[in-house]
Amino acid sequence: MNNPNNRSKMNDTGLRKIFTDGAWRQNAGLVVLLGLSPLLAVTDTVVKGLALGLATMLTVMLSNFFVSLLRGLLKPAIRIPAFVLIIASVVTVIQLLMQAFFYDLYRALGIFIPLIVANCVILERAEVFASKNGPLPSVLDGFATGLGFGITLVLLGALRELTGRGTLLFGSDMLLGDWAGNLTLTIVPGHPGFLLAILPPGAFIGLALLIAARNAWEAKAGNKSIEQVQNAHET
């Protein structure tokens, strides 16, 4: 422990653990199963999933940052109201910025931007992590959690967009500006449209497939048995 190199190594693995926990082991969408309402509602295209993923990631990072700064001051009695105030402020700021700079996207995501406030993932990270850790690990935790959630959104969006309408990146001009209008990839030309994938049932089926794929991967890698993964759901 006296060796400074050794210490920084310890710190490194600590941060790496935070990262893999947030992005994979405790993946908000696939393992903890929090924040399902936006997850299921906006993922009919990749671009919308990506946009909500980014907005959520930014929110968790900022709210974790502010919560970790205040962690010594907050008594248990006022902790949750304080978190909610912080999260609501952060989300509203992001909403205003999106409205000013990504107006079309703001319209496409509609009510789900303000509803990020109600995404339990964010409150959970504030309570479980940021209120007990310093700013740097907290921001990293927010980044990892947001990344895991965002990747889930994008994957689910890709799955549903591909089966539902045979394209990928439809509407990318909403996120990137007019030049991106022709970024849309038509994977299946003349796709007749598969409604089930685009409507909410498709979201549930797609999410189930992603969870199954993740569990199968984990079981194969021997990291955790499926039962253990299932137990993790309950915590």
Added chain:
Amino acid sequence: MNKGWQPVIRSGLLLGSIALLGTALLAGVNYLTQDRIIEQEKRRVLQRLNEIVPVVAYNNDLLEDVIQIEEPGFFRHAAAVDVYRARMDGRPIAVVMIVTAPDGYNGDIRVLVGVNAEGTVLGVRVLSHRETPGLGDPIEAEKSNWVFGFAQKSLQNPEHDGWAVKRDGGEFDQFTGATISPRAVVRAVHTALLYFQANKQALFDTPVSSAIEDEQPE
């Protein structure tokens, strides 16, 4: 006794200052973004209008040259109809009416109808609706070409009875599995045309209501 209150007051003050800081942050961001947001909203509306009336066809301030008509009896809906007037050197070119169809499958359908001074449809777009995805939503220009079929139509082309979907003996296509949504749109467009024909002069001549705020964001 006094001591017992101390942590409560401290917590209250802390919570209050968090709320205050959050509000200050929001007020700041709101101040910095509000002009841009108004601009974005206007740009969006103008973009929609220009899809119907091309920029080169008029030279007035289309976004500001707007009146509201309230004729719930005629339009079968309580919502006011926005009418944007396009002019070239003061000469009437076209109007763009935003009408609300009351009889969609799942509530109101907001339809933008562009009509030139001769009473010919320049174009129609569906602005908002809650029709069944996949069945009723081909009324959107993004989903199918159906709505482009209104261009060049007028009250003479087709005649009165032709302004209906084919199922009702008219000239406009319905969709497989959905007659109600296209029927509602056809009716709304027809109503807009009838209103335009009966009130053309007044539509162009009514001055912009001074109640409309015309603050120019710089």
